[in-house]
Amino acid sequence: MEIIPAIDLRGGKVVRLVQGDPARETRYGDDPAAVAAEWERCGAPRLHVVDLDGALGGTPANQEALAAIFRTIQIPAEVGGGIRSLAAVRAVLDLGAAVAVLGTAAIRDPRLLEAACAAFPGRIALGLDARGGLLSVAGWTETTALRATDLARKASDLPLAAIIYTDIQRDGMLAGPNLAELHAVAAATRIPVIASGGVSSVEDIHALKALASVGVTGVIVGKALYDGRLGLEAALAAGRA
Numbered sequence: 581m582e583i584i585p586a587i588d589l590r591g592g593k594v595v596r597l598v599q600g601d602p603a604r605e606t607r608y609g610d611d612p613a614a615v616a617a618e619w620e621r622c623g624a625p626r627l628h629v630v631d632l633d634g635a636l637g638g639t640p641a642n643q644e645a646l647a648a649i650f651r652t653i654q655i656p657a658e659v660g661g662g663i664r665s666l667a668a669v670r671a672v673l674d675l676g677a678a679v680a681v682l683g684t685a686a687i688r689d690p691r692l693l694e695a696a697c698a699a700f701p702g703r704i705a706l707g708l709d710a711r712g713g714l715l716s717v718a719g720w721t722e723t724t725a726l727r728a729t730d731l732a733r734k735a736s737d738l739p740l741a742a743i744i745y746t747d748i749q750r751d752g753m754l755a756g757p758n759l760a761e762l763h764a765v766a767a768a769t770r771i772p773v774i775a776s777g778g779v780s781s782v783e784d785i786h787a788l789k790a791l792a793s794v795g796v797t798g799v800i801v802g803k804a805l806y807d808g809r810l811g812l813e814a815a816l817a818a819g820r821a
Contacts, residue, residue, distance in 0.1 A: 780809050
């Protein structure tokens with residue numbers, strides 16, 4: 581089970597939101613590159629970076645912070661938030677991202693997802709952010725009628741790097757992952773699934789490892805790491821055990 585620290589960027593700073601609510605922000609650092617370097621030093625195999633301003637505004641907005649991160653670390657990073665055109669995909673990959681994450685754009689324009697996968701096979705991840713199994717878009721401000729499992733199934737034949745499934749109601753709540761919904765999403769697709777939202781303990785990681793048989797291969801951890809509830813070394817050890 582791959583353990584992936586999250587770095588959420590807003591205004592060039594490292595922050596965490598509760599359930600994606602911009603009004604419920606906690607700032608954890610003024611130097612994203614230094615935070616990234618610390619996670620790398622502690623053994624993180626990769627990073628998950630989200631441009632929150634991009635997600636809410638519709639276009640990437642933290643390029644300077646991203647560039648500083650890529651100049652500092654050697655491990656790969658997947659980046660999402662506001663990437664809603666093929667040009668934006670190309671730009672973030674050229675900047676240094678290993679993988680571009682498409683969420684809103686993939687839901688609103690499936691042809692863009694197909695075109696991005698064709699242009700950059702193995703370097704696109706599909707971000708599925710859901711409330712009660714229904715996908716949300718535009719920085720989690722709009723809920724659609726489309727189920728995460730349905731889009732995961734439709735994307736099975738694309739050359740995706742991964743599907744990243746985030747349970748919005750669990751995100752930042754430290755209440756444990758939504759195992760039932762993760763199982764349903766992973767069972768619906770042949771693409772490896774990365775879990776996000778709610779992880780707060782070694783026990784949560786062990787619970788996710790039980791879903792490896794259906795294709796859950798990694799977990800993104802954010803607030804628990806920043807609040808000190810879960811040490812990265814302990815999380816990595818649990819992932820390897």
